[in-house]
Amino acid sequence: MTNPSIHATAIIDPSADIAEDVEIGPWTLIGPDVKIGAGTKIASHVVIKGPTEIGCNNRIYQFSSVGEDTPDLKYKGEQTRLVIGDNNIIRECVTLHRGTVQDRSETTIGNNNLLMAYVHVGHDSVIGNHTILVNNASLAGHVVVDDWAILGGFTLVHQYCRIGAHCFTGMGSAIGKDVPAYTMVTGAPAAARSINSEGLKRRGFTKDEIAMIQKAYKLIYRRGLTVDEAVLELKASLADYPCLQPLVDSLELSSRGIVR
Template sequence: MIHPTAIIDPAAELAEDVQVGPYSIIGPDVTIGAGTVIASHVVIKGPTTIGKNNHIFQFASVGEDCQDKKYKGEPTRLEIGDDNIIRESVTIHRGTIQDNSLTKIGSRNLLMAYVHVAHDCIVGDDCIFANNASIAGHAQVGNGVILGGMTGVHQFCKIGSYAMTSGCSLVLKDIPAYIMVSGNPASARSMNFEGMKRRGWSKEVIASLRQAYKLLYRQGLTLEQALTELEALPSSSELQILIDSLKASERGITR
């Protein structure tokens, strides 16, 4: 399971069936769960906790010190869930004490080649970050989000669940849940209605969210006015996800 050229610190904790490829380096304060595969030439530094059944491909750098100039070597953390695919040359940095000292990635995510997840970022479950997508420090990404290739996300931005960006988008403000954006700077184009159909959501729920999109983007309302109108619509858990993402915005939403 462990290639003889791999270097694993005695203080690292690896489940019995973890596979580690040639020339990979795993430092102290690293915990890796069962079924995880570490390919060749991977570097993992701690404190880092990696869950079960992840696959980390060659040349990835996981749990490295962040690039924030305020960082002075404090013991910050990285947490990664289960069933993630982390492709070639992905870089994921630990947090800083200026935030919660934590970078966190959920489960069942696909991070394609050359993706960068900066310090203090929080990523949910079931996301896809296409090649070269990068999220800057303190960004928060919900569940089921798709970032197109070469998307750049400004620090402190929040991307709501099931949102989507096209390739080469530059995200400078928060993206509400479900919203599809593109451009430099990114602007809203529609909602991810096709994704809703694929998830088996009812026609009634999709119609409600379509109405919500028109209220938010087509009626010339302020965010506060739109929220009032949205909260008057028939309630559903799906609509509440949108409302919650709007209320959580601190940078203003992508229009």
């Protein structure tokens, strides 16, 4: 019996594991080793290649390329994956590449993310939850974007960089170093400007928490301390202000140095 939620022109490999209520538009191609969870809607002219696992209640718009081989020259056709969580919106012409065996063998996208038109997520990258990547934001390979970060349009992120939780990047930012949690950066090359105070207000941070985060920002950027020295001072305040933990974590996990 024909599934009425799958258009007759869709091309679906028999081995694909697709939940019964998934909607698939015309001329979409779904290859082998693809799993798609319940409630997901896929528009027309989408290409999904495996191994790829897509969770529940996602929306994938037309002309997106999901789970394609990475163009990284070290990739030689090894078995790698793309894993996408639940409740994500993937807009027009987004490109999401699988991983490489030289790193994680997996590109990972969490839950409740919005990837706007022409966003690119390179191999082995990790996107957390509740992030927004605005039109044409591009992640090179091995990039980490933590929860609630917002990347402005045409933001470019160099490989191996980490974008901390609740960060905000201005349009056209070119990021070549790690961005600590809560920080707002702009420019090419990107420079730290302030904390993302408006974003923190919208997410329910208290006035005291925001004031403490602002104080921590000044400690990092205005006092001439090394990152290690700043971390030691921030840790002394963690008991009273646990909101500083993501900032401490992002500083301690930094491998490329932080945007200044």
